[in-house]
Amino acid sequence: MNNINCSKPILIRKGAIRALSQILKNRRHISETISIISKLYNITGTDRALLTNIVNGVIKNLSFLDYGLSKLLSAGRFPSTDATNALRVGAYQIYATRIPDYASVDTTVEALRSLNASPGEISLVNAVLRKFIRKWKYIKLPDDDLNYLSIKYSHPQWLVSRWLERYGKNITEKMLSANNESPPRTYRINILRIAPQDCKSNMRKQGIDFSETVFTEYFELNDKIPVEEFSLFRDGMVSVQDAAFGIPIRALEPSQSAMILEIGSAPGGKTTDIIEKLDGEVKNLFAVDISYSRIRFILENVERLGHPVPNIIVADGKSAPFEAGTFDSIFIDAPCSSLGIIRRHPEIRWHKKPDDILTMAKMQTELIHSAVNLLKSNGTLVFTTCTTEPEENQNAVQTITKSGMKIIPIPDVPSQFLESNGTMAITYPYRDNMDGSFTVRAKKLGSC
Structure with missing residues (x-):
């Protein structure tokens, strides 16, 4: 199935499968990969936002998804790269999005089919995802701190182990949890162009929702305006910087x-x-x-x-x-x-x-x-x-x-x-x- 014959929902899942391969296998950056895939499949607007959500979601929940899926695979063995990433894409949608389960499974299976997967792999992914719908809520995590934290928050064991040794369980869990949260959208005001107080006053007049930070020339944008659409950024009045x-x-x-x-x-x-x-x-x-x-x-x-x-x-x-x-x-x-x-x-x-x-x-x-x-x-x-x-x-x-x-x-x-x-x-x-x-x-x- 070529791209012309794929519906947009299928193309989004196909793009996610391909993106995950680049990110996890070839160590590509998410933003760079999403940009390339979006251009390749002409994915824009809210569709691109969904693609980004799925890819980020799989990366942030990788260990948890793999742990749950492994319980449903024969001897815990994962299939080929594309089929494995299709399982992750489907499982993430079932686990963490409001997309109906049947739509998550159907579009993901069809996306895998469009990547010329074998009939056996297509059948396997379809069956495992349907099992995941019924069983993911009953996944029991290991009891020991290292495996529990590594799987629950999806961080590599070597890093969790380092932090447990240095910080203890309480702080380590807070650090891992924070890493899975969305960061603030922080900007620095270009003080050569406008005084911080004037910039913030103008934003208030325009109804732009923002929060102060510890430093006067910075603010956190609460409105979910994409960077490239934020007029102050386009006009050179602010920079993206934590x-x-x-x-x-x-x-x-x-x-x-x-x-x-x-x-x-x-x-x-x-x-x-x-x-x-x-x-x-x-x-x-x-x-x-x-x-x-x-x-x-x-x-x-x-x-x-x-x-x-x-x-x-x-x-x-x-x-x-x-x-x-x-x-x-x-x-x-x-x-x-x-x-x-x-x-x-x-x-x-x-x-x-x-x-x-x-x-x-x-x-x-x-x-x-x-x-x-x-x-x-x-x-x-x-x-x-x-x-x-x-x-x-x-x-x-x-x-x-x-x-x-x-x-x-x-x-x-x-x-x-x-x-x-x-x-x-x-x-x-x-x-x-x-x-x-x-x-x-x-x-x-x-x-x-």
Whole structure:
């Protein structure tokens, strides 16, 4: 069955099956995959919203769905990739949506048929999904904490085990639950174009529903307006950015007279924040990232906001082309495991492995050593991540101090985010309803 002969409901399920294969097997991002599939099958509007809901829902509930389905399969053996993903697509709709069960099964089975599955697989998926309708409510989860939490909240066992050991069951369960919730739709106001109070006043007059955040220039949009349809975003008045990432720019305290280097600049959210804090004076701001494809995102953001373009350089931050002692301030937006932003990118939980944490930590060490060399005496280093893991956070602090730098307090940040006498800022989704982040600030002593 080709796409022309498929009804839209069938195409949506077909797209979901194909998307899951790309996301889980080839480690593609959900947003990128949905965009490609939607164009391929001409899925738009509310149909695209349903496709996104199904794919996100399967990813967020993968362990639970697989656990329940395994009880209905012979010896718990799953079929081919497409058939397995069809089972997941159908089971998620039965478990978590208001779509009638018969429609969930019929459209999913027909979607699998359109992918040229064998008659045996089509029959199997049809039979298992009909059993799932009757039996999913009676699924009993394991009693032990590790398996119970891993299956209930659909996170890999290695990650649940790490968090149980560090935080205990109560906090771990809160963290896992928060990762499956929808994150706030947070925006940063472009203070070069409009004062925060004026922007918010205009939104109130237009009837736009929003909430304040801990930082004046941020707000959470409560109206479910897609980003691309939000007029303030289109007109360059706001940027999409979680309030947690206002912390490192406050720690940096950008000054027009200071030579500033940002390492790991793409996609440009923090770069544009720095530009705004500099009142648009960018002659001393240098933004470095590793590839032209990533630099493109910085340029797009700068152009949309109407900002002047800073000095943008394609280079590896570990060997940036500058003389020692060039910069007054260096900001490392460090590569990391991204485990603090799982609720925004649910696929991260399935893409990351324990070794990735150690790989990122090694890379961070090299970036820190490079940055220390490029700093002037008494220069400021700000290091930030979007992860929760100590190998990438607290261990980085040790690397910084061993490099002869002094950890110093972070200014202008609410005390609830500060630890270690105000020298480290940490945010958690479950506690702060912000992305998970870590920030530390240090000063270069003498000629270290």
